[in-house]
Amino acid sequence: MSNQDQHTPVSLRGLNADDPHMQPAARRPRIVEGWIGFLFLLGIALLVLFAVAFVMNLAPWTLGATLGGGAVSLGAGLIAWGKYLMPRGPFVEERHPLANSDEDRDAFAAAIVERGGGIIQRRKFLGGLLGTGMGVFGVVSLFPLVRSLGPMPKGTLFHTDWTSGSYLVDITGRRVNVTDLAIGSITTVYPEGFENTDNGQAVDQTVLIRISNESFTTMKGRETWAPQGYVAYSKLCTHLGCPVGLYEQQLQLLVCPCHQSMFNVANGAIPNFGPAPRPLPQLPLMVDSNGYLQSQSDYKEPVGPGFWERS
Numbered sequence: 001m002s003n004q005d006q007h008t009p010v011s012l013r014g015l016n017a018d019d020p021h022m023q024p025a026a027r028r029p030r031i032v033e034g035w036i037g038f039l040f041l042l043g044i045a046l047l048v049l050f051a052v053a054f055v056m057n058l059a060p061w062t063l064g065a066t067l068g069g070g071a072v073s074l075g076a077g078l079i080a081w082g083k084y085l086m087p088r089g090p091f092v093e094e095r096h097p098l099a100n101s102d103e104d105r106d107a108f109a110a111a112i113v114e115r116g117g118g119i120i121q122r123r124k125f126l127g128g129l130l131g132t133g134m135g136v137f138g139v140v141s142l143f144p145l146v147r148s149l150g151p152m153p154k155g156t157l158f159h160t161d162w163t164s165g166s167y168l169v170d171i172t173g174r175r176v177n178v179t180d181l182a183i184g185s186i187t188t189v190y191p192e193g194f195e196n197t198d199n200g201q202a203v204d205q206t207v208l209i210r211i212s213n214e215s216f217t218t219m220k221g222r223e224t225w226a227p228q229g230y231v232a233y234s235k236l237c238t239h240l241g242c243p244v245g246l247y248e249q250q251l252q253l254l255v256c257p258c259h260q261s262m263f264n265v266a267n268g269a270i271p272n273f274g275p276a277p278r279p280l281p282q283l284p285l286m287v288d289s290n291g292y293l294q295s296q297s298d299y300k301e302p303v304g305p306g307f308w309e310r311s
């Protein structure tokens with residue numbers, strides 16, 4: 001075929017099964033449409049399975065296979081539609097005169113409609129399936145985004161499980177008595193009922209230190225917070241949230257192992273050194289009639305680092 005033959009102008013009207021520009025597969029539109037419809041349906045089914053697998057928290061390979069398979073099926077159907085059901089050029093239109101008359105434009109639009117109606121007999125059906133598939137794909141694409149946000153923090157940004165009258169217990173749930181710790185000793189305590197990971201939260205962790213035998217005041221307004229020499233502070237470092245569990249007894253300093261912030265436990269845990277921007281929140285303590293330690297209330301301020309950083 002000569003180069004001139006390849007660019008012979010072709011009318012947009014009258015495209016039929018004998019037209020040399022028609023895709024071979026388009027001569028059997030029913031079969032092709034069936035395959036494309038099957039790909040769209042398969043894609044939709046796989047995406048719905050992905051949503052189910054995501055909700056049921058199935059294995060990662062299941063999520064990948066269903067999401068990937070669904071996207072590939074939809075894409076393959078779309079590609080097949082464009083490749084086999086759309087007319088193949090080149091279509092050359094006379095360019096003189098350059099400005100088309102209204103009649104020519106009407107004829108062009110009619111030719112497009114006529115050609116599409118003749119070859120793609122179930123355009124609405126396929127278009128509906130494609131739209132549904134894309135919609136489902138859009139919805140399930142939000143699932144990973146939603147899950148990655150994690151659980152709602154609710155009030156945990158501002159409150160812990162400590163309340164008025166919470167008994168201080170160790171990791172085994174045993175209540176702490178004022179006779180338990182020697183001077184200079186330290187232990188980690190939790191509000192009773194929240195000492196295990198099923199019920200408790202990281203923000204509940206509190207270090208309990210016995211500084212002396214006498215009640216004392218860490219700072220003005222906290223006169224009753226440290227009975228019989230016991231003082232309690234949040235275990236979450238106010239820098240980046242590491243557990244502040246090292247205690248230098250001689251200097252009465254709590255030390256964060258991550259970036260070496262040091263908090264003076266005798267004066268309200270004001271940072272003496274390091275990047276921590278504010279003191280460790282102090283938990284107000286009291287002692288019941290049997291000598292067991294309780295909290296007077298929740299912390300008076302949010303624990304750990306975060307958006308609530310204040311001046």
Ligand code: FES
Pocket residue numbers: 237238239240241242256257258259260261274275276
């Ligand atoms: S996390 Fe404690 S000093 Fe950085």
